[in-house]
Amino acid sequence: MIRFLLPVLLALSPLTLADDPARSPADPAQAGIASANAYATDAGMEVLAKGGNAFDAAIAVSATLGLVEPESSGLGGGAFMLLRVAGEDREVFIDARERAPLAASRDMFLDADGKANRELSVNGALAAGIPGLPAGLDHLAKKYGRLPLSQSLAPAIRLAHEGWRFGPKNAAFLGYRRDVLRRSPAAAKLFLRGGEVPAEGTLMRNKEYARTLEILAAQGADGFYKGDFARRLARGVREAGGIWTEQDLAQYTVVEREPLRIRHRGFDIVTAPPPSSGGVALATMLKVLEGYDYPRLGKAERSHLFIEAMRRAYRDRALYLGDPDFVQAPVDMLVSDAYAAGLRASIHPARATPSDLLPGVDAAPLRPDTSHFSIIDTEGNLVAVTQTVNLPYGSALMVPGTGFLLNNEMDDFSVKPGVPNAFGLVGDDANAIAPGKRPLSSMTPSFLVGPERTAVLGTPGGSRIITMVLLGLVELMQGEGAQATAAAPRFHHQYLPDVVQAEADAFTPEQIAALEAMGHDVQAGERTWGNMQVVLWNHHDGGVETGTDPRWKGVGKGTSTEASVYR
Known part of the structure; x- marks a missing residue:
């Protein structure tokens, strides 16, 4: 079987914090x-x-x-x-x-x-x-x-x-x-x-x-x-x-x-390449969002843009991505500025795009895993x-x-x-299935490196992993701590089915009404999902903080103390 080489992911060198005195962290x-x-x-x-x-x-x-x-x-x-x-x-x-x-x-x-x-x-x-x-x-x-x-x-x-x-x-x-x-x-x-x-x-x-x-x-x-x-x-x-x-x-x-590297709003993100779809989808979503000053928008307007970016990234996931030892995925195109600009141009600032209007794949219950x-x-x-x-x-x-x-x-x-x-x-x-091939995955272990701190994060959650990591990265880039990031409410769109899935506390009734007025089908349920784990290193003083998802109370554990034996 012919094997294809993965295209160059991004023309960025590995993170070398010590090379930049302004960003040199305390150990x-x-x-x-x-x-x-x-x-x-x-x-x-x-x-x-x-x-x-x-x-x-x-x-x-x-x-x-x-x-x-x-x-x-x-x-x-x-x-x-x-x-x-x-x-x-x-x-x-x-x-x-x-x-x-x-x-x-x-x-x-x-x-x-x-x-x-x-x-x-x-x-x-x-x-x-x-x-x-x-x-x-x-x-x-x-x-x-x-x-x-x-x-x-x-x-x-x-x-x-x-x-x-x-x-x-x-x-x-x-x-x-x-x-x-x-x-x-x-x-x-x-x-x-x-x-x-x-x-x-x-x-x-x-x-x-x-x-x-x-x-x-x-x-x-x-x-x-x-x-x-x-x-x-x-x-x-x-x-x-x-x-x-x-x-x-x-x-x-x-x-x-080689990991995939993304630059967004002054932060470096290091994440998973294929056969994970996570890093490519993250890059697509973040590059689409670069064209908007989304931190200044209201929750409904900002969420609309995030949902539309998610919709398009998951559509591309379905069409293009697989094991890089078997298929030549167009990674360089999918993470390019020009491609993101084209996707952005198809987003109406106040109207949802029905997924069936996006050319792509013709059209289960979700359970946490991983x-x-x-x-x-x-x-x-x-x-x-x-x-x-x-x-x-x-x-x-x-x-x-x-x-x-x-x-x-x-x-x-x-x-x-x-x-x-x-x-x-x-x-x-x-x-598609082939002998010796690795199946496409949504797992998205990631690092976030900024001028003031470095974070390690990831989560289980099946198809929702990528969007959870996206929202976690945004929380961290906006200054949230490790525990607040792990606990933050979540919403998700994956192209098909054409619905916005949301945790019960992700949106207020007014925000749901605003999103529905834009044409989104919002399904806010009582169930939660994911199990995010975050460790955060503050460069200024070397302090380390941990955050473990509270959705499973008393099960996970984050610690930066001396080793202990659990009894």
């Missing part, structure tokens, strides 16, 4: 970690206290999240890791995204009548891509960490043996996937009690997960992707009706890519990691003896042009 006075679960944050702080850097801490946080938050991520899934290596004054993007098995085919989820079979692309063995997270953790340790992988994985291994308390987020999502988990005896045995969701506070142990981490600690990625463990994993998937082979696992590698964490250490290293198994509890399939669930990332491909995936996103041939 961070403390390390800061914000993650979606207190166990994971404490694991990262423990590794920092043992002499590790932000990259070692990221391994501890990631592995622990996979244990205590299996609904969102784990060894059976993948990740995007955005790093700033302070000693080398550079940024790098580690692509540990899942890959399609070599036996995958373009129409593998279509029935005899050519209709998409969503059951196969979401539940069970065929839904799973080849995991990337174990390889990503090994790569992070060998190339960027200070400690051996075994030491960074130690907190998660210990916790898997000793046990953790089943929480409200675990329970909420397990209830959603309970019936599918019952189909997998290994998954049901681990996660259910008498076939039902465990009570909150139940002590959960996972000795098989600990053994898998011990194999990874002792043998690195080869212990997972080759040899006895790989044979057992591939055989278990095939016995469950899947198409994995040992060759699929042996051929998996992470890819280091997990994100942010880290800054005292050397100025930055880490933003978004990791996932896709839908809550992934494919709900566990190979016996492994201790982790497999992802259902095959649903992130365009199963058929114009057919929405589980998040309501449509796609075209650029994101």
